[in-house]
Amino acid sequence: MxxxxxxxxxxxxxxxxxxxxxxxxxxxxxxxxxxxxxxxxxxxxxxxxxxxxxxxxxxxxxxxxxxxxxxxxxxxxxxxxxxxxxxxxxxxxxxxxxxxxxxxxxxxxxxxxxxxxxxxxxxxxxxxAELVKANQALEAEIAERKRAEASLWETQHALEQNRWQLRALAAQLLTAQDDERRRISRELHDDLNQRLAMLAVEIETFQQRLPSSKLIAEKLRSLHEQVVELSDDVRHLAYQFHPSILDDLGLPIALQRYIEDFSTRTGINVTLVHKDLPDPLPQDIASCLYRVAQESLGNVAKHAHASHAAVELLGSETGVRLSVRDSGVGFDPTKVKQPLICLGFTSMKERVRLVNGRLEVKSSPGQGTEVRIWIPLAGSSP
Ligand SMILES: Nc1ncnc2c1ncn2[C@@H]1O[C@H](COP(=O)(O)OP(=O)(O)O)[C@@H](O)[C@H]1O
Ligand SMILES: [Mg+2]
Missing domain, CATH: 1.20.58 (Methane Monooxygenase Hydroxylase; Chain G, domain 1)
Known part of the structure; x- marks a missing residue:
């Protein structure tokens, strides 16, 4: 038509x-x-x-x-x-x-x-036709998003790998540091300290054998005193590097000794309670607990302005719990998260992570601070 x-x-x-x-x-x-x-x-x-x-x-x-x-x-x-x-x-x-x-x-x-x-x-x-166009645009967008997602995933993957590498490095550093401390402590204690002790004995002998001259006797006595003092300092230094009693007599005694020394130095009264600790405690766990308690008490002395602190060590069949509590000024844990600034907390966390444990910090301004860690024993989950 x-x-x-x-x-x-x-x-x-x-x-x-x-x-x-x-x-x-x-x-x-x-x-x-x-x-x-x-x-x-x-x-x-x-x-x-x-x-x-x-x-x-x-x-x-x-x-x-x-x-x-x-x-x-x-x-x-x-x-x-x-x-x-x-x-x-x-x-x-x-x-x-x-x-x-x-x-x-x-x-x-x-x-x-x-x-x-x-x-x-x-x-x-x-x-x-419009729908076909819209569909094509949508397909193009989906493809673009998939590409973006894939590249994001790759970046995340690379970041994750870097993080793991950093952690492995930190773990190696901590272990190397501990080994080195142990070695220096042994050198100081077994070699240097022994030699100083020998020197003190020799001075003493020399003092007795010399014809009596008041001046020389006085000098030798002072020399002897200085050498003995030096020997004490070296022993103390060796102890600080690595308390051999931790390996020899166990964690509670080593901690008790550290706390006594700490109280004398800082004037802060610290109580220690320990209960049901497994015997023997694996060396890496004992070392971790000791170092965390040491760092936490160090923080109490440095930051808390507290007159009293309490350390608690509780063992069970599944693991060990440590708590270091003070009633000092406290702080906001969310504000001290940068690993480079808070080296103390970062290294504590790494140490605890190395033995599959977890660390918790409870604190708020004016409310004191509590550092808690839990370490599972081999064969039980964290
Ligand atoms: N017991 C505490 N009382 C008050 N503030 C604390 C305590 N422990 C830690 N802090 C705060 O957390 C910060 C981080 O501590 P840390 O990682 O040990 O680093 P550092 O001791 O070298 O400053 C400290 O600078 C301090 O502000
Ligand atoms: Mg610190």
Missing amino acids: NKTTTIPDPRLIAATSTLAAGLFVLDLWLPLGVAVGVLYWGVVLIALASPQRWFPLTVTGACSILIIVGALLGPIHSGVPLWMAVTNRLLSLLVIWVPVVVFLERRRGVEALRRAYDELERRVEERT
């Missing part, structure tokens, strides 16, 4: 006009009666084949004129009443107009429907 053409098919024009003219002539000469309407209806039917709306309307109008003119000019049949002839013509007009109007209205409806359908189809196509 070509909607742009306004001229109907010439064959249709020719057929309808010839037929209408023929019928008109027939109507003038022959008494067609009721057949007039039916015959003209045939002409109208042919005109309806034209897609142009105006053409069947024009043909129907022309046929109506011909029907009326035919009635006026045609032969008057005797015996046929006028009303019947008029009714016949009116019926003929009805017969050609009703189908035309109905048909054209119906066709208008169908065309409107088709237009609506075409419009709908166009919109669906447009929408589909």
Whole structure:
């Protein structure tokens, strides 16, 4: 159907006009009666084949004129009443107009429907194209995100690896430091201290053998005192580097000795309670507990401004718990998290981690501080 053409098919024009003219002539000469309407209806039917709306309307109008003119000019049949002839013509007009109007209205409806359908189809196509575009954009975005996620994962992985390497390094450093302390302590105690002791003995012997001169005797006595003092200092230094009694006599005694020494030096009163400690305590765990207690008490002396502190060591079948508590000024643990600034806490945590334990710091300004650690014994979970 070509909607742009306004001229109907010439064959249709020719057929309808010839037929209408023929019928008109027939109507003038022959008494067609009721057949007039039916015959003209045939002409109208042919005109309806034209897609142009105006053409069947024009043909129907022309046929109506011909029907009326035919009635006026045609032969008057005797015996046929006028009303019947008029009714016949009116019926003929009805017969050609009703189908035309109905048909054209119906066709208008169908065309409107088709237009609506075409419009709908166009919109669906447009929408589909938009959706395809949106889908492609979405797919591109998903691919981009996946790439970003993958690179993020790689970075995280690398960071995690670096962290593990750093931790391993810290662990090695701590172990190396402990070994080195042990070695220096042994050197100081077994070698240097012994030699100083020998020197003191020699001075003493020399003092006894020399002819009595007050000045020399006085000098030698002072020398002897200095050497003995030096020897004490070296022993103390050796003890600080690594208390051999930790290995020889165990953690409670070593801690007790450290606490006594600490109290004498700082004037802080420290109580030690220990209960149910496994015997023997593995050396690495004992060493860790000792160092953590040492660092925590060091912090009490340095930062807490407390007059009293308490150390508690509790053992069980599954592990050992240590608590170092003071009633000093306290601090906000969330504000001292930088590992480079809080070297004490960082090394405590690393030590505890090395023996699969965990460390907790409970403190707040004005409320004192408690450092707690829990170390599981081999064969039990942390
Ligand atoms: N017992 C305590 N009382 C008050 N403040 C403390 C105590 N222990 C630690 N702190 C605070 O935590 C910080 C970190 O301690 P630490 O890691 O041992 O580093 P450092 O002792 O070298 O300053 C300290 O500088 C101090 O402010
Ligand atoms: Mg410290």
